[in-house]
Amino acid sequence: MAYEKFWANKSEKLNKDEHLKLRKDGLDILNDIDRFAKEGFDSIPKEEWSLFKWAGLYLQKPKEDGYFMMRVNIPSGFITNEQAEVIAGIGRDYGRDVIDITTRQAIQYHWLRIEELPDIFNRLDRVGLSSVGACGDIPRTIMGNPLAGVDPNELYDTREIVEDVYRFFQRNPDFSNLPRKYKMSISSNIHNAGHDRINCVAFTPAVKEMDGKEVIGFHVKVGGGLSAKPYLAQELDVFVEPQRLKEVAIAITTIYRDFGYREKRHRARLKFLIADWGVEKFKEKLFEYTGDLPSKGIDKTEKWNGGFFYGVQPQKQEGLNYVGFNVPVGRMSSDEWFDLARIAREYGNGEIRTCNSQNLIIPNVPNEKTEALLAEPLFERIKLEPKNFIGYAVSCTGIEYCNLALVETKERMRRVAEYLDEHISIDVPVRIHMIGCPNACGQRQIADIGFQGVKMKTKDKRMVEAFEFYVGGTLEKDVAQFNEKLKGKVEAEELAPALAAFLRYFEENKEPNEFFFDF
Ligand code: SF4
Numbered sequence: 001m002a003y004e005k006f007w008a009n010k011s012e013k014l015n016k017d018e019h020l021k022l023r024k025d026g027l028d029i030l031n032d033i034d035r036f037a038k039e040g041f042d043s044i045p046k047e048e049w050s051l052f053k054w055a056g057l058y059l060q061k062p063k064e065d066g067y068f069m070m071r072v073n074i075p076s077g078f079i080t081n082e083q084a085e086v087i088a089g090i091g092r093d094y095g096r097d098v099i100d101i102t103t104r105q106a107i108q109y110h111w112l113r114i115e116e117l118p119d120i121f122n123r124l125d126r127v128g129l130s131s132v133g134a135c136g137d138i139p140r141t142i143m144g145n146p147l148a149g150v151d152p153n154e155l156y157d158t159r160e161i162v163e164d165v166y167r168f169f170q171r172n173p174d175f176s177n178l179p180r181k182y183k184m185s186i187s188s189n190i191h192n193a194g195h196d197r198i199n200c201v202a203f204t205p206a207v208k209e210m211d212g213k214e215v216i217g218f219h220v221k222v223g224g225g226l227s228a229k230p231y232l233a234q235e236l237d238v239f240v241e242p243q244r245l246k247e248v249a250i251a252i253t254t255i256y257r258d259f260g261y262r263e264k265r266h267r268a269r270l271k272f273l274i275a276d277w278g279v280e281k282f283k284e285k286l287f288e289y290t291g292d293l294p295s296k297g298i299d300k301t302e303k304w305n306g307g308f309f310y311g312v313q314p315q316k317q318e319g320l321n322y323v324g325f326n327v328p329v330g331r332m333s334s335d336e337w338f339d340l341a342r343i344a345r346e347y348g349n350g351e352i353r354t355c356n357s358q359n360l361i362i363p364n365v366p367n368e369k370t371e372a373l374l375a376e377p378l379f380e381r382i383k384l385e386p387k388n389f390i391g392y393a394v395s396c397t398g399i400e401y402c403n404l405a406l407v408e409t410k411e412r413m414r415r416v417a418e419y420l421d422e423h424i425s426i427d428v429p430v431r432i433h434m435i436g437c438p439n440a441c442g443q444r445q446i447a448d449i450g451f452q453g454v455k456m457k458t459k460d461k462r463m464v465e466a467f468e469f470y471v472g473g474t475l476e477k478d479v480a481q482f483n484e485k486l487k488g489k490v491e492a493e494e495l496a497p498a499l500a501a502f503l504r505y506f507e508e509n510k511e512p513n514e515f516f517f518d519f
Contacts, residue, residue: 015265017137020047026054026136027176033117041066041114054138054176056131057117060110061403068112069401071134072124074354075166076144076158076186077105077361081341081350083127088337090120099337100410101330103394103443104143104183105354106134110401132171137178137268139169139253143199145189146307146353150315150322150363155205155216155300156188156242165246175253179260179268183225184249188218191305195356197232197480198224198446200270201252208239208297217241219299222252222282223274226440230482231271234279236286238293251289255282304476306431307357308392311384312370315363321370322353322363325379326386329395329414330358339378347373358394392429393417396442398453405436407453407465407492419496424503430516432499434467445482446473448516449499456489465492474517 014022029051036044049059052068060067072087079087087107091099094116095109102108112120124130134141142165145151148158165186169175185202187194196202203218218240224233240248256270274282287293309324332340344352344362347369353361360382365373374384383391393416396402398409413434433447444450449471456466466489473483490498510519 012261013263015263015268017050017265018262020050021137021177024048024051025173025176026051026138027132027171027173029055030132030171033114033121037115037118044114051136053136054133056134057112058135059403060401061399061405063403066113067110068114068117069397070109070112070120070131071102072107072109072129072131073134073141073166074105074107074129075142076148076162077146077354077356078148078159078162079352079354080127081345081352083129084337084341084344084352086123086127086129088334088341090123091337092334094120095334097334099332099334100397101327101332101354101358101360103356103358103396103441104141105146105356106141107354108397130170133169135181137180137182138176139178139182139184142166143183143185143187143194143356145187145193146355146361147189147193147309147322147363148187150317150320151189152314152316153190154188154316155190155207158186158188161242161245162186165249168246168250169253175257178253178257179262180265182253182256182270186218186245188216190300190302192301192475192477193305193307193356195307195443195446195475196221196224196301197475198226198230198443199233200225200256201249202233203240203245203249205300206239206297207300208294210294215241215297217297218245219296220248220252222279223271225269225271226443226445227269228266228438228440230440230445231275232480232482233271234274235296236279236283237296238283238286239295239297240293244290244293248286248290248293251286254289255285259285299477301477304474306392306475307355308359308429309355309361310359310386310391312365312374317364319367320363321365321367322361323365323370323373323384324355324361325359325382325384326391327359327382328386328390328417329393329410331410332382336378336382339376343373343376343378357392387421388426388429389420389424389432390414390417392431394431394433394442394447396435396440398434398436402436404439405453406455407436407467409434409436409442409453412492412495416496416499420500420503423500424507426503426507427513428515430503430506444470444473446475447483448473450483451495453492454489456491458491466490467492467495472517476517
C-alpha cells in the first residue's frame with residue numbers, strides 16, 4: 001500500500017484498525033458507495049462499516065438497522081445562502097427534519113439510508129460542501145473564527161487561509177491514514193474563537209517585529225485534545241507569517257502521520273506524542289521540514305468569550321452588523337433552515353456562520369435592516385438575547401443516535417437549562433455542557449459546569465442513567481484548565497433540582513457580575 005512508507009516506527013505493533021486501514025484506505029470507501037446504494041445495506045461487509053467514517057458517516061444506534069449519521073464539514077463555520085438551502089433540503093428529504101450544529105461548527109444529520117447517499121453527495125457537491133473527512137483517522141474540518149472577514153476583533157482575515165488548508169487536506173490520499181482523528185483550529189480572533197488549547201494544532205493571533213516592521217501572524221499550539229484523558233495544547237516557540245501557515249500545518253500533520261503511535265488506539269492522538277516528546281523536541285522535528293522559523297512574537301489573545309456572539313454587533317465594515325442567535329443545544333428543523341437562508345439573503349448578503357457553541361450568526365446586515373430582520377417570526381425561538389442558561393448550554397448527540405452513549409443528553413440538556421432559567425435568576429451566564437460518555441464531543445471539560453453520563457445502581461438495585469458533575473473549566477488566557485469532578489453522581493431525574501440547589505448558593509453568595517469561574 002502506498003501509505004505504508006509513511007510511518008517511522010516500523011517495529012511498532014499495529015492495532016486492529018491499522019490492519020484494516022492497510023487492507024483498504026478509508027477514502028476508498030467513496031468508490032463503493034454507489035454500488036452499496038444499489039445493492040442495499042446488507043451488501044456492505046460488516047468489517048467495512050467503520051470505513052464509512054472517512055465519508056463522514058457513522059452507523060446510528062442500533063447499527064444493524066442501517067441508518068447513518070452524517071457530518072458535513074463547515075470550515076470555520078462559513079455557509080452561503082445556496083449551501084444553507086441544500087442543508088435544509090437534505091434534512092427535509094432524508095434526515096427526518098433534524099439538523100444539528102456541532103461543537104466543531106459542522107452540520108450533523110441522522111436517519112440517512114445507504115440508498116439515499118448518492119443523491120445527498122451530489123447535492124452537497126453541487127454547492128461545494130462535503131462530508132468527506134468529517135470523521136475518521138484523517139484531518140477533520142477546520143475550526144476557526146466564525147466572524148472572519150467581518151470581525152472588528154480579528155488581526156487577520158483568515159477566510160482564504162482556512163479554505164486553502166482545508167482544500168489541501170480534503171480527499172488527500174497522502175493524509176488519509178493518520179493514527180487517529182486530527183483536529184486543527186485557525187483563528188485570528190483575539191477572544192480565542194478557535195478554542196486553541198483543545199485542538200491537536202491551533203494557530204492563534206500574534207504579532208512580531210521583523211526588519212523594523214510589525215508583522216501580523218500566528219503562534220502555534222500543539223497537542224491539545226479532550227476525550228477520557230484530556231490535554232491542553234502547549235505553545236511552540238515559533239512565529240508563523242500568514243503565507244507560511246499552510247506549510248507549517250502540512251509539516252505538523254506529516255510528523256503526526258509518520259511518528260504518531262499506532263499500537264494502542266487510545267494512545268494514538270497527537271497529544272500523547274507531544275506529551276512524550278515535549279515541545280522542544282517537536283519544534284526541532286518541525287524545523288527539519290520547514291527550516292528554522294522565527295521565535296515567538298507577542299501573543300494578541302485577550303479574554304476568552306467561549307464562542308458566544310449574541311446580539312446585533314457592529315462589524316469592522318462601517319454601517320454593517322453581524323447578528324448572533326442562540327439555537328437551543330444546536331438543533332433546528334429543515335423549515336427553520338430554509339427560513340434562515342431566506343432571511344440571510346433578504347437582510348444580509350446571504351452568508352450564515354456556525355459557531356462552536358452550536359449557535360448561528362448572520363453577518364453583513366446593514367444598520368437600516370436590523371430592526372426588520374429581528375421582527376422575523378423565526379427569532380421568537382432562536383433568540384438574539386437568550387437567557388443565561390439556555391443561551392450557554394451545549395450538548396453532544398447522546399443515546400438518541402450515538403452508539404457510544406450511556407445516557408440521553410440533548411433534550412435533557414435543553415429541559416434542564418429551561419428549568420434553571422425558570423428557577424434561578426442570575427446576572428451572568430453559566431456555561432453548562434453535557435456529554436453522554438467520556439469521548440467529550442460536547443466538550444464537557446471546558447465548561448463552568450460539566451455533566452458526563454454514566455450508569456448507576458440505585459439503593460434498590462435499579463440501573464439508571466446518572467451524571468458525574470464537574471466544575472471550573474475554562475480556556476481563559478493564562479489560566480486555562482479543565483473542570484474538576486465533584487464527589488458522587490446525580491441520578492438523571494434529580495439533575496435539574498440538584499443543579500438548581502447548587503446554583504442557588506452561587507446566586508446568593510456571588511458579587512454582582514461575578515462569573516462562575518471567578519467565584
Ligand atoms: Fe456519543 Fe459520547 Fe460523543 Fe456524546 S460524547 S456524541 S455520547 S461519543
